[in-house]
Amino acid sequence: MSERIGTLRELRAALDARQTSSVEIVGECLRRAEASQETIHAFVGLRAEAALREAEAADARRGRGEVRSPIDGLPIAIKDNMVQTGEPTHCASRILEGFISPYTSTAVEGLEQSGAIVIGRTNMDEFAMGSSTEHSVDGPTRNPWDPSRTPGGSSGGSAAAVAARIVPAALGSDTGGSIRQPASFCGVVGIKPTYGRVSRWGLVAFASSLDQIGAFAQTAADCAWVLEAIAGHDPRDSTSIPEPAPAYSGVLSGDLSGLRLGLPKEYFVAEGVDAGVLAAVRDAVAQLERAGAKTVEVSLPHARYAIATYYAIANAEASSNLARFDGVRYGHRAAGAKGLTEMYCRTRSEGFGAEVKRRILLGTYFLSAGYYDAYYRKAQQVRTLLRGDFEQAFMACDALVTPTSPEVAFRLGEKTSDLLTMYLSDIYTVSANLAGIPALSTPCGFVDGLPVGLQILGPALDEATPLRIADAFQRITDHHLACPGGAA
């Protein structure tokens, strides 16, 4: 097997020292991606020719002394729900088969302008609905630590690609934990910024008020580089944050002295969480304390309603967002249908998988006359209360820490028949989406040889603090350096 791919910083240094070239690095990534498709299946599409051409251009630029950004000439993968001109995007769904985008998403445009090279699109749960990357029309992605297990989801392909050292970084999207949970399951860093920090223009919508693009990498410092390329105001997204994004790399001081870490008491109870996971997280907290952080207990009294609130809002929005996939203008259309209604019914029946249909039905119900007040409006009210909980908590601390997931990676097929347990595995992550605050997951240990993630949440607009804490933690620990056997 070819050589494992290093971090962005290692690759940058090698480029700057003229020990390698973009063409070599990108070529290596593509070889590893192809070689791992059988076992991991992280990708739904590679853009080998275009990527190598762009690598040549990047090498030529560097030869002239032009460097657009720290990630210029370095490879990256994107989740299959971000469009790029001339490339297919199908959100792991049959309904978008054959769709080629005539425009590029703002996040990918940011990568292009930074000189980063998109090598391919990663697998996901269909329309980002799921926590295991099993609900993909292309088949599941497997966890590089144990191919009998899922990589988590919905951005499982991106997490697995970074964990298997196929690419140094990848973009994902996080609606209820879809970056952080797979980062936790795969032993990599994954960050969901503040809602609106990265433009949603060109991100195929799941739940508009919750969706947020973020990054995966081996280190927090690498995540900072990627975020710098994709974050910032975008007039094409009305929910985009007007303020410019901070220079994240500049705040990674390694210093935690005086930092106040909040431990939400509702999330530090033994019930519903794997004992090994909780122990690893407590251990991580102890290490952060030794590094200078102070801990304080805080309360999020409405957190217990987060899952129900999340599923009401996310599904309601999804039922409307997915209405455009109707077979009229692009994507799959059922053949031989007689009449409009039959065309709609058959196209959508054939085009969507079971999980997507289930959520559309639930969401349609939540918005229906007579149920709207009991579900959607009520959920919005609880959301406001939950946001208040976080505002209150952040008056007493600078960041919150929790487990990312109540468990380590589960086996393929283990939860497909028990959806409620699957939904409950989002318990620690959905609150950050409901409140719109930034959160990341960083590796903090192992249970039975499988990675455990530590979730760090910051107040709105402050991605810098969670990044600084994760970076400091990585300077005193080596969990993030561990890589799955198959990837060595």
Place this chain on the structure above:
Amino acid sequence: MSASGGEFEVVIGLEVHAHLRTKSKLFSPAPILYGAEPNHSVHPVCLALPGVLPVLNEYAVELAIRASIAMNCEVHQRSIFARKNYFYPDLPKGYQISQYEEPLATGGWIDIPTQGAGGAANKKRIRLTRIHMEEDAGKSIHDDAIAGADSTLVDLNRAGVPLVEIVSEPDIRSAEEATDYLRAVRSILRFTDVSDADMEKGHLRCDVNVSLRPRGSDEYGTRTELKNLNSFRFIEEAVRAEIERQTEVLRAGGEVRQCTLAYDPQSGRTSVLRIKEDADDYRYFPDPDLIPMLLTPEQIERVRSELPELAEQRAERFQSEWDLSEQDAVQLTAAPSIANFFQAAAKQHGAPKVVANWILRDVMQALNELELALDDSPFSPEGLAKLIRMVDEGKTTVKSARGLVAELVESGGDPEALIAERGLAAVSDSGVLEQAVAEVLAENPENVELYRSGEKKVVNFLMGQVMRKTQGKADPAAVREILARELGK
């Protein structure tokens, strides 16, 4: 038998949709091009491609505020865009972005003219429920000749065009009032430059809700909704037909069923499009892609202070400042194009009443004959002022000038050059006129005698003879002077 005099009272409310006069669509940068090739003024947002997002057109908001203020509504500092969810091929997103729970404006009223007791001109106030903003849908083309049998084509040029929906209270009591109300709405939209409000082009569309109730009752009867009425005449006819139909149903002891109706102008009858068993469930919810629309009091006040003059105010000003009759003032403010043309020409020329006569008589007649709208005519107010001034100064005759109006309305051009080119300049050369007068007097000795014996009226006959001799080009003032002098000898 007419329902208005009968045992039932007619109750009507209108929902008017008007396209806003913006360059681009409500939520996308696609230009609005009427008459463009199908699907040629579209953008990824209008096509609802995966991943696109709406961005609100600020100018559309300004126009909607302007309409709301002109219609006396309360404009809200906070309003919300909501999704109205339903499936149709010309609705690309599967939802229309509209406003539901918190619209831009509520309340308000529009006064319509009405004949009071004894035929006195009066006004009736129609209250408004609300005005909200929304986007238009595209068009489905079912025409077999274009789409082929059993198939439908979709044109998304219109998808996303900004609209205001103006909802009236059920204050309208007859078909005539319904069209008077719609004319008043159109006038306001045009004078404020909010919309071209052209029904033929689909800029202005209207749904009419009609119900009957026993005279004296204060409860509403079951209403039906007339959809897709695209001319004033059809609205009036359709409402009349529907009143008649409902009257017959009720008289026969039946019940009016809530339904949506279409009007067939050929048969003059309404027919049921669909029965509404239950209320439609559009699953409205606030659009999470858009933030609440927040307006500052300053912003609303600025629009209010910059509100253009409405037809009524303009007509009043024409009467008070320029001494026009009420009838002329009303006619000259039938459309902003006429009012603006008149105002500019009157200022150029200096005698508004004279200019008014020329417009109401000659310009209007020419436009009617040519089936042309003033906006589409190259004739300028300056051109008209110049033409009238040439008559005033004796450089041409009224007859010659009037003969040129149609040509100027159709093709434009400089009246002075046209008069010279056509040889229509008034003859004021005294030698030529002296000669003509001498000839006429010599040819009509008996009339000269009559004049000198006191029959002064014959001077008009002699004038006519001189004009005929000069092919109507003689300057009448000069001729009159020479005639008076010669006859007085």
